[in-house]
Amino acid sequence: MKRVLVWFRRDLRLKDNPALAAAVETGADIFPVYIHGVEQSSQLSEGEASKWWLHHALEDLDTELKIFGGGLHLDQGKSVEDILLGIVGEFDIDAVFWNRRYQPHAIKLDGAIKKQLQPRGVEVYSFHGGVLNEPHAIKNKSGKPYQVFTPYWKFCRDIPVGDPCKVNLSGSTFIKSCGLMLEKLQLLPKINWCANFHETWTPSRQAGLDRLANFASGAVTEYEDNRDMLVLDGTSMLSPYLHFGQLGVREVYHRLVAMGEAVNNGYLRQLYWRDFAHHLIYHFPHSVTRPLRSEYEQFPWAHDEDKIERWRRGQTGFPVIDAAMRQLWETGWMHNRARMVVGSFLVKHLLQNWVGGADWFWNTLVDADLPNNIMGWQWVSGCGADAAPYFRVFNPLRQAERFDSNGDYVRRYVPELAGIPDGRINEPWSLTPIELECYGIKLGVTYPERMIDINEGRDGALAAYQKFKASVV
Template identity: 40%
Template structure:
């Protein structure tokens, strides 16, 4: 963006999933126009998207606190409003007497028509209204197949998207000087009014110990990740006990750091050390999977709620609330599954390899609808994201775009032994098994009685027996999915 001397037209910036100052296209454009007003809206309404889960509400409180402090250093007061932006934004623009309104685009089925409606109202009132590209590196309509359609397979999407990602990353410009407009007293609400934090009980201790929401925390997380170097990322990212992943997912979801800055930093590390090329490309592909997920929800608006493949929409899922509760609480009797679910409950996050394992267990071994698991993740993940959450669950279930085949069923013991060979991850999150030998840490139900006794493990008491037999659960799943054999690969109608 070309930066010119500040003008004199006051502008309103609507912050959404972009809670930062750095590399913020809407904020930069507004600052060029003149004095800046800033607002964040806690959007509430039957057609305004899904209410935030508990972990996301906790993160949002702290992220907004950080953003408010950062803006205040530039003389900008962050206005907080709750309700329907279709009325709040036009009313606030009129009250503040601004000439322009800016925001960064979103791509959800519900948000696109909402933004369009607000644009129409503002333009009718004679205001300039501008939306900007910031949430993604590639707009959903920018990456096309040879026939001009949307990609349905990730690998060719990654190849086609990479040059566009590079070009957008290279286009980042400096932030102009920020000047705040004078906000009338009592114009907004307070974070305390929103009661985003848990209180009775306050279950957020593990989240507080694990995360630093806000722009500074995001930058520190990226710097810490790259300081260790990308070397080995391609392999080590699958080892849940090893701190090899970036941990940036929640920061990216809330926009505390731009996807452009992360892409730039990774490419810079690769350019500085050619030995990082292969591992760096794996990391870039992970970032690009996020782009692919946004494309899916844009081109297939019901993707977050319905199986992408038509054949799965009539699949006879079972309903077993007691099994679901055992899964949620990390009491399935399969250590790698239980470790992941307990890590999620404690920290609001779960290692990606383990996410696939626990999702496969719920969908395949227990034959529960993937949306049951997606809903639990939505409530408990600090990085709960409409696009990534749905894409991940549908990939495991076999009903999404470029998904794992329906007959791929993760063996929880084999997965544990392959990716947590010494049991370090399980011992961290399932401490009642900590004294078991490595050979039994992922299959305590096969451990000799005297060894269990020496380790202080009483199956069925201190640690549960498996809620489903692996082989029987696998066979049941294969039998159930067999009816989809001929049609499960079909695209949506």
């Protein structure tokens, strides 16, 4: 083997990268390649905020490769398959190495490419580098995939997690060709709505490592207490780094596993939720576009574009919902508790199809991740595996009381309400005209009237779900 192509996808790192490590061990010249698919199905492409992140992550990977005398070859086009085959031919490649992906569309593409390469005498090697346990390796006692998280987790947590793999690039030689300029991929938005993302994020591997180190030396010990508090930095905010593979999940796991029982049952458990999402999408490929529980395909959603738009824009009149939706727009990220609350509001109080919510998240989250997003939305709407039961309707007011008791989250993202005192900030409609004037608010002008009565919304949701359940039994 003289010339090995390493195909980077969702593993944009040089450390703990099994495909790269194996390629280096062959002693061949290494050709690092990234191909951006344009006009692909949405399952394979990125949403708008993720493209912003991807642009910077590719730039960062290229910079890191240059330190070792290499660089990242970029290309793009409608057919990733044709482009890869073209590169293999043009650069006389002997073997292609990649880390495996588990989304149905990606598996299909990888399989098709493998079929094309092997008859041409090009070897293909794939590796386990993106999850703690690969989906095909995990079965329950009956030999079936798990559909409930807790037994899945109890089974998986006893399986030893391999150490992050070592990659020694110092003696390697690289095939050098940069291909397209990064700007040609046109990943950055034409209208710069992501301008403020830099205030929250630095999309480089080093920034991910720094965030992990800070979290490990501080917040992780209080993760269980603080993880639901909307305004605190109680969670790791590592999701985009994990999604793009700038940090390997094994690196994160091993950085924290030694910290004892509380961390294992708290923080590390969340990493298994991420694995579980991959498990579900691999074993139930139809769940990418349809409810995992197929009876929910017939659910009579009430489509109302005006309501969805108010939700998207953070103009519902419910301060905690609006704060969360504006956090998403401004930072490209939303707190997990808030994702559940706004999701429940959309699908239950407003009876809008979860698909519309998932699409909006897909385009606005920097961590938009197909398995996690699908699982999250199907959980919220009750149509997925281990999903929230239909009668669980999050009450935004109670959620705000519990997880943003002094209203600081609302004040941060809905500044027009900042003057309202703690106990009243979540119910501006309950303020008297004098109070409203005193706090500088004109309901319906400076801040919207609430779009529904919360109890009526809840009752409507329960009635619709009950009627539906009765009709499918």
